[in-house]
Amino acid sequence: MNNETHLSFTSVGDISLTDLKKLVTFIKNNFNFDFSQYAMSSFKRRVARVLQLYSISNVDELISGLVNRRELFDEFLKEITVNHTEMFRAPSFWRKLRDQVIPLLACNQPIRIWSAACSSGEEIYSLAILLQEAGVYEKARIVASDINDRVIAKAKSGTYWIRSLEVNEKNYQRFEGKMKLSDYYVTSGDNYIMNKDLLRNVSFKQFDLVMGSEFSKFDLILCRNVLIYFTPELQNQVLRLFNNSLFMKGFLAVGEKETIAFCKNAEKFETFCAEERIYRKISE
Amino acid sequence: MNDLEQNRNTGIVSGYRAVVIGGSAGSFQVVTRILSSLPVNFNLPVILCLHRLKHVRQGFVEALNLKSNLKVVEPDDKEIIRNGLAYLAPANYHLYVELGNYFALSTEEMVKFSRPSIDLTLDSASYFYKEKMIAILLSGANSDGADGMKMAKKRGALTLVQSPQEASIKTMPEAAISATTIDHILKTDDLVELLIKLNGVNLRN
Structure with missing residues (x-):
């Protein structure tokens, strides 16, 4: 697009x-x-x-x-469905995830993560790179879901237009990754193709947050910049789904200007990091 | 003009519910001038959609707050819009006004190379506030806001544009002037004066 x-x-x-x-x-x-x-x-x-x-x-x-x-x-x-996204969008969030959240999950075997609206895959590659650089990728089991089969196919292909590279490179630098982003892709004509190895612990699933119900339990759910497209009532409904899909003390991360505070089900979470909108389940 | 009432003495109408201001390059000083001149009891929400660096989240709202008489905040998604506060569109998000008087944010593609897009904010705000909105467009180097002003005018909003002669960069005000009927083309001082008068009328009623 x-x-x-x-x-x-x-x-x-x-x-x-x-x-x-x-x-x-x-x-x-x-x-x-x-x-x-x-x-x-x-x-x-x-x-x-x-x-x-x-x-x-x-x-x-x-x-x-x-x-x-x-x-x-x-x-x-x-x-x-809005599929505009970037790798490491809001780099300070990804730093917080790496520095504060992942260490608390590092002992879990496995670390179960759900990317609840993976879109064209930028978030999945960001997450995989983060986990790999933190040395915990092998333990991770990631479910990447989206409402739309087509964008899932794009996520699997990991093929992106070269024009998006500049912003992704800059975000990765601001994330302060250990490598260069170019260590994770090869260019091919007008595109760059992400290393497929990053998907070895990722399973993709077509899933509609509105119609779907819980299918598993997770330590961490990423759902960034999706709730903004929903009414407050629907946000509350989806928050219940997330609560049901998290282990106790599991983490939920939403977009940097999204909040669960207006939802009734917010009482089932505590704020772990207000600035980056990371929450933790504290009751069923 | 439905519920808007013309004041016999000032000729200024009351009943407005929001001021929406769009600006880009060269608008920062105008915005701070406005925010520092409005009285602390200014009784409408001031919604600011200003072009800004995508990746810099901190600093802008703090800079505005240094000068502003109204508290300036970056709204969260679905935050209720309250009178007497100034709201700044967050970096890298579009800012919509929803029916029901609350904000919604969006990460949709850029519009006219802009996110936040002034067009989208003006369009959605005027869809809700209709004739009870004051739409203001300031200095800027592209044509964002022109379509939004056109929609706002179509829905009866009062449309104000910073005078291109005064604006640091006149592209944006001129684009709006050629896109639609502008009620008043004003210098910053006159713009401020109008908003203050309007507040006086709004408070009395």
């Missing part, structure tokens, strides 16, 4: 809430994905973006397009 869009949103007329609801209901009934509790502003913008990208004039036309061309739904899902 392009990181930058020059599409102007003013060329699409305002999408009404009625039309958004109609679309959400249609998708729920036909594709079994529930967007009814996605935060409105970004969801509206994502839908407007799909209309523009595929030159579709309104929501009704989009719905008939989805009826007639099943493959359009894959495109739709890819655009609706």
